[in-house]
Amino acid sequence: xxxxxxxxxxxxxxxxxxxxxxxxxxxxxxxxxxxxxxxxxxxxxxxxxxxxxxxxxxxxxxxxxxxxxxxxxxxxxxxxxxxxxxxxxxxxxxxxxxxxxxxxxxxxxxxxxxxxxxxxxxxxxxxxxxxxxxxxxxxxxxxxxxxxxxxxxxxxxxxxxxxxxxxxxxxxxxxxxxxxxxxxxxxxxxxxxxxxxxxxxxxxxxxxxxxxxxxxxxxxxxxxxxxxxxxxxxxxxxxxxxxxxxxxxxxxxxxxxxxxxxxxxxxxxxxxxxxxxxxxxxxxxxxxxxxxxxxxxxxxxxxxxxxxxxxxxxxxxxxxxxxxxxxxxxxxxxxxxxxxxxxxxxxxxxxxxxxxxxxxxxxxxxxxxxxxxxxxxxxxxxxxxxxxxxxxxxxxxxxxxxxxxxxxx
Amino acid sequence: xxxxxxxxxxxxxxxxxxxxxxxxxxxxxxxxxxxxxxxxxxxxxxxxxxxxxxxxxxxxxxxxxxxxxxxxxxxxxxxxxxxxxxxxxxxxxxxxxxxxxxxxxxxxxxxxxxxxxxxxxxxxxxxxxxxxxxxxxxxxxxxxxxxxxxxxxxxxxxxxxxxxxxxxxxxxxxxxxxxxxxxxxxxxxxxxxxxxxxxxxxxxxxxxxxxxxxxxxxxxxxxxxxxxxxxxxxxxxxxxxxxxxxxxxxxxxxxxxxxxxxxxxxxxxxxxxxxxxxxxxxxxxxxxxxxxxxxxxxxxxxxxxxxxxxxxxxxxxxxxxxxxxxxx
Numbered sequence: 001x002x003x004x005x006x007x008x009x010x011x012x013x014x015x016x017x018x019x020x021x022x023x024x025x026x027x028x029x030x031x032x033x034x035x036x037x038x039x040x041x042x043x044x045x046x047x048x049x050x051x052x053x054x055x056x057x058x059x060x061x062x063x064x065x066x067x068x069x070x071x072x073x074x075x076x077x078x079x080x081x082x083x084x085x086x087x088x089x090x091x092x093x094x095x096x097x098x099x100x101x102x103x104x105x106x107x108x109x110x111x112x113x114x115x116x117x118x119x120x121x122x123x124x125x126x127x128x129x130x131x132x133x134x135x136x137x138x139x140x141x142x143x144x145x146x147x148x149x150x151x152x153x154x155x156x157x158x159x160x161x162x163x164x165x166x167x168x169x170x171x172x173x174x175x176x177x178x179x180x181x182x183x184x185x186x187x188x189x190x191x192x193x194x195x196x197x198x199x200x201x202x203x204x205x206x207x208x209x210x211x212x213x214x215x216x217x218x219x220x221x222x223x224x225x226x227x228x229x230x231x232x233x234x235x236x237x238x239x240x241x242x243x244x245x246x247x248x249x250x251x252x253x254x255x256x257x258x259x260x261x262x263x264x265x266x267x268x269x270x271x272x273x274x275x276x277x278x279x280x281x282x283x284x285x286x287x288x289x290x291x292x293x294x295x296x297x298x299x300x301x302x303x304x305x306x307x308x309x310x311x312x313x314x315x316x317x318x319x320x321x322x323x324x325x326x327x328x329x330x331x332x333x334x335x336x337x338x339x340x341x342x343x344x345x346x347x348x349x350x351x352x353x354x355x356x357x358x359x360x361x362x363x364x365x366x367x368x369x370x371x372x373x374x375x376x377x378x379x380x381x382x383x384x385x386x387x388x389x390x391x392x393x394x395x396x397x398x399x400x401x402x403x404x405x406x407x408x409x
Numbered sequence: 410x411x412x413x414x415x416x417x418x419x420x421x422x423x424x425x426x427x428x429x430x431x432x433x434x435x436x437x438x439x440x441x442x443x444x445x446x447x448x449x450x451x452x453x454x455x456x457x458x459x460x461x462x463x464x465x466x467x468x469x470x471x472x473x474x475x476x477x478x479x480x481x482x483x484x485x486x487x488x489x490x491x492x493x494x495x496x497x498x499x500x501x502x503x504x505x506x507x508x509x510x511x512x513x514x515x516x517x518x519x520x521x522x523x524x525x526x527x528x529x530x531x532x533x534x535x536x537x538x539x540x541x542x543x544x545x546x547x548x549x550x551x552x553x554x555x556x557x558x559x560x561x562x563x564x565x566x567x568x569x570x571x572x573x574x575x576x577x578x579x580x581x582x583x584x585x586x587x588x589x590x591x592x593x594x595x596x597x598x599x600x601x602x603x604x605x606x607x608x609x610x611x612x613x614x615x616x617x618x619x620x621x622x623x624x625x626x627x628x629x630x631x632x633x634x635x636x637x638x639x640x641x642x643x644x645x646x647x648x649x650x651x652x653x654x655x656x657x658x659x660x661x662x663x664x665x666x667x668x669x670x671x672x673x674x675x676x677x678x679x680x681x682x683x684x685x686x687x688x689x690x691x692x693x694x695x696x697x698x699x700x701x702x703x704x705x706x707x708x709x710x711x712x713x714x715x716x717x718x719x720x721x722x723x724x725x726x727x728x729x730x731x732x733x734x735x736x737x
Contacts, residue, residue, distance in 0.1 A: 035736060038412045040419075077653055078608050081702060088703035089710075107419060241735050252736070255729040262722030269718060273711030277656075278431060285657035286649075296438055301430045358422065366429035370437050377437075 028250035032233050034221035035247050041219060042260035043108040048207070049261055050101045050268075055200065057093040065146065067192035069185045072148035073287045092276040098140055099279035100268060102302035105133060113332070114354060116341045117220040123333040124213040130330045132206045135199060137303070142195040144300060148188060149284030154297045156183040156191075166316035182290055224341040296371060304368030305361045309389075311372060312382040321389060328392050335395050338402035346405060349398040353391065360387045439662075443469060451672045453664045456686040458535045459483060462669050463549055482546045486539045489572045494580025502578035503585075505568050514614060516636060518561030519643025521602045521613070529587035531599055531691070536683030537579045541569055548680030549671050561643075592698065595691035599682050600651065603640055608652035609699045613637055644678045655693070655700045663693065 007013035015021045033041075064084050066075040080087035109129070112118055118126035141159065145152045160183070164174050179186025218229055227245050235244035247253055271278065283294050299307050310322035344351040367381035441449040454461070460483030467476040509522040528537070539547035544562040545554045554560050569575055590598075596606070597615065605612045612633045620626040641647040655663070665672050667689060670679040684692060697704065 038415055040415060074607075077700075082608065086706075088706070103423060107423075242737065247736065252732045255725070255732040259722060259725035259729045262718055262725045265718045266715060266722060269711070269714045273707050273714065278427070280656075282657050282659070285653040287653075301426070304430065362422065362426050362429065365426055366434070369430045369434040374437070 028254075029248050030233065031215075031249040032229050032236075032246040033219055033249050033253045034225070034227055035245055036221045036223060036225070037219065038222060039256070039260050040107065040111040042257045043104055043111065045257040046261055046264050047101065047104050047108060049264075050097055050104060051203070051207070053093055053268075054097045054101065057090040057097065058196065058200075060087075060090040061094055062196055067146070067189050069148060069188055069288070072146060072188060076147040077285070089272075092272045095279045096268065096271045096276055098143060099300065099302070100271065101136065102140070104264075105136060106302070109133070109329075110358065113357070114344045115220050115222065116224055116336075116338075116343070116347075118333045119336065119338075119341045120333070121217040122213075122220065125210065125217065126333050127330065128206060128210040128213050132203065132210055133329075134326075135203045135206055139195060139199040139203060140300065140302070142191040142199060144284075145183075145188065145191045146195060147284060148288045149281075150286040150288055150292075150294050151281050151284040151297070153183055153288035153290065154294055155299055156187060158297055159299075160187075162310075162319065162322070166319045183288075220341065222343065224343060224346075226341075298369050301365065301369070304366075305364035305388075308364040308368035308381050309385045311368070312378060312385050321385060324389060328388075331392070332395075335392055336399045337396060338399035339404045340402060342405055347402060350395075350402065353395055353398060356387070357391055360384050360391065364388060435659075451661075451665045453661070453668060456533055456668055456684055456689055458533050458539065458681075458683065460486065460539075462672060463546075466671060479546070482539070482543060485542060485572075486535055486547075489538045489542070489575050489579075490535055492573060492576040494576035494578075494583075496577070496580040496584040499574075499577035499579070499581030502569060502574050503581045505565070506578070509562075516639045518559075520561065520640055521636070522562075523602055524598050525582065525586055527586060527588060527590040527594060527598055529583040529585070530590050531595055531685065531688035532683045533685040533688075534579060534583060536681070536685075537582060538575055540683060541565055541575045541578060547683070549669060550678055550680045552676065553678055590691060592691045592695035595688060596695040599684060599688065599692055603644065603648045603679075604651045605637075606651050606696075606699060609695075613640060648679065651696060653700050655696045664689070667692075 002016075004016055007016060011020070061076075061080060064075060064080050064087065066072055066079075076091070080091050112126065112129070141155075145156050156178075160174050160177050163177055164170050175181060178184070179190060218227070221227070225245070229246060232244045232246040236246060236248070281300070286294075298304065306322060306325045309325040310318045312318070313321050338347065338350065340347055344354040363380060363384040367377055367384060370377040370381075372378050372381065441451065443449055460479060463479050464476065464483065467479045506525060509517055510525045511522075512524055514521055532540075536547060540562075543551075543566055545551040545560040550560075554563075569578065593609075596609075597611070600606075601611055601615065602613055610617045613636045614633055617633075618629070620629065637647055658666070662673060666674070667682060667684055669681055670677050671681075
């Protein structure tokens with residue numbers, strides 16, 4: 001055992017046992033961040049804060065929610081909203097948070113794509129981030145089931161049906177997932193467990209991994225410049241702050257992070273108090289009714305793009321396209337053959353590709369919600385879905401011919 | 410400046426997506442089109458009843474005899490509305506109404522007749538006239554009674570045939586059955602006999618009392634089930650519980666639906682209730698109170714929380730500026 005001397009203060013006492021001074025240095029004061037970054041790099045902290053809000057509000061909701069098909073709807077819409085003090089507050093935070101977290105995830109993802117932050121050396125950052133995206137998707141879907149409204153029920157029906165494997169008709173698998181022939185009590189309770197225990201644990205684990213993956217390749221920067229972090233850190237420590245290309249995470253970058261978070265929370269609480277309905281589908285305020293199909297079944301906005309990739313094709317082709325859509329982004333670091341880590345506006349054709357991707361995903365999102373019975377919408381949806389599928393091979397080809405950018409200018 | 414440009418791009422694409430999946434998609438999803446594919450605009454007439462919508466509906470359906478009947482009916486209503494009603498003379502006629510609308514909570518042919526204590530304040534004058542003239546036509550559910558079935562209030566047609574008498578009764582109702590009406594009373598008189606409202610502890614029989622003994626509670630429950638069965642048999646299905654209706658349907662839907670249920674749900678057996686503008690506002694106030702009870706608290710706390718984060722952001726900005734001062 002190490003030798004312990006009488007500590008002069010609490011900090012020293014803790015340091016002897018936990019090495020908190022080393023931890024502080026490694027994680028905060030000497031965790032170097034490039035100076036040349038903008039507010040988009042604060043989205044990670046914004047996401048962490050939103051996840052914190054979701055966990056906190058979720059704990060309060062968990063105290064009153066009843067995972068029982070007879071009680072679930074009223075426990076959410078009556079008990080929590082009318083009888084629990086400030087129940088509405090936690091519920092609106094949870095509902096708004098669940099929706100807005102995806103907006104921030106998408107901004108975070110597209111930032112990574114725009115600046116090439118997934119490229120060589122940073123593949124694991126991207127892969128763990130995509131893992132988080134999938135885990136958040138599962139978390140959101142399982143949470144959407146819990147109020148047991150009309151859309152919960154029918155979305156549960158549609159999504160679990162995907163596991164029948166098209167023409168393979170793996171109905172046994174679907175029933176195994178549901179625990180019943182249709183979504184019922186077994187379905188609700190297992191999705192409840194996934195939502196409040198298993199998936200949050202997975203998410204927390206992935207967040208730790210995601211942070212860990214940043215440690216060695218470091219955060220990218222606006223110009224994609226390769227920085228000698230040791231040299232730059234020595235300059236900083238020598239007091240040459242202007243010359244150094246890096247800043248410590250704490251307190252310098254943290255001060256920016258916190259400002260961005262403050263502004264974000266103004267928007268967040270504006271939505272919580274004055275516009276929470278944007279995140280809540282009116283159809284889900286009708287209690288689940290297995291005998292009455294809603295006029296339109298559609299997922300929450302953040303899944304619409306992948307739903308639309310499934311919809312315009314036939315049974316099997318749709319399922320395959322959907323599977324490709326789910327997995328395609330994982331492979332981004334390996335599809336992009338370019339030697340450049342640089343922002344899209346410096347990469348020629350890649351810039352065009354990037355904006356086509358954004359517009360295509362917005363088009364898919366919009367068409368995913370619109371009724372497919374309209375021939376114009378159905379056509380736009382089909383074209384957008386094919387465009388999405390084609391974007392992968394196109395990226396492979398255009399980046400193969402991308403020339404090395406001369407740095408330094 | 411560069412950061413503001415980036416922010417503008419992010420905000421633009423976020424708002425574009427929002428517009429497409431919310432207002433635009435909802436408009437497209439709830440669009441009604443006629444046989445030619447033209448969009449039908451469903452308008453609210455501010456709870457004034459002159460039968461225009463019913464006539465247009467009959468026209469659209471291409472049913473000539475129905476069109477003639479509707480036109481004649483609403484012309485009659487307009488003629489009665491022009492008559493000067495004598496409230497004193499209407500008292501005797503109102504006595505006929507009390508035969509059924511007596512608060513005895515007895516189901517008569519499908520539903521319990523509503524309490525008329527505030528009928529003058531809740532319902533539109535034209536509608537009251539129309540209802541006495543022909544209940545099925547007035548409430549625009551005449552399609553339900555085309556064959557052998559008779560509207561439970563149908564007998565009134567044979568009891569009050571004289572236009573002046575109808576004008577007098579309506580004048581009596583407006584003069585004597587108005588008064589201050591609370592949102593809850595408005596709901597109970599206008600909607601309760603068909604729609605339960607469990608978050609307000611209301612069933613088709615009224616407010617559920619507290620019972621000391623379980624067997625009394627169960628006996629009451631059986632009475633409620635019996636009443637619901639009768640309503641179900643009469644309406645075709647049990648009308649939905651309205652606890653969450655304000656959040657489940659848009660304001661526009663609520664307005665146009667209550668004004669003329671056929672406009673949003675063709676063929677429904679939900680009758681036109683005939684609420685006046687004031688009556689509708691009262692009912693809406695009660696439904697909002699029940700299904701969105703946190704409104705007052707939200708409005709009280711919202712500005713404080715948002716104000717806190719504005720202050721927080723300003724302080725954070727100052728801190729950031731002090732930290733970044735020497736960096737460039």
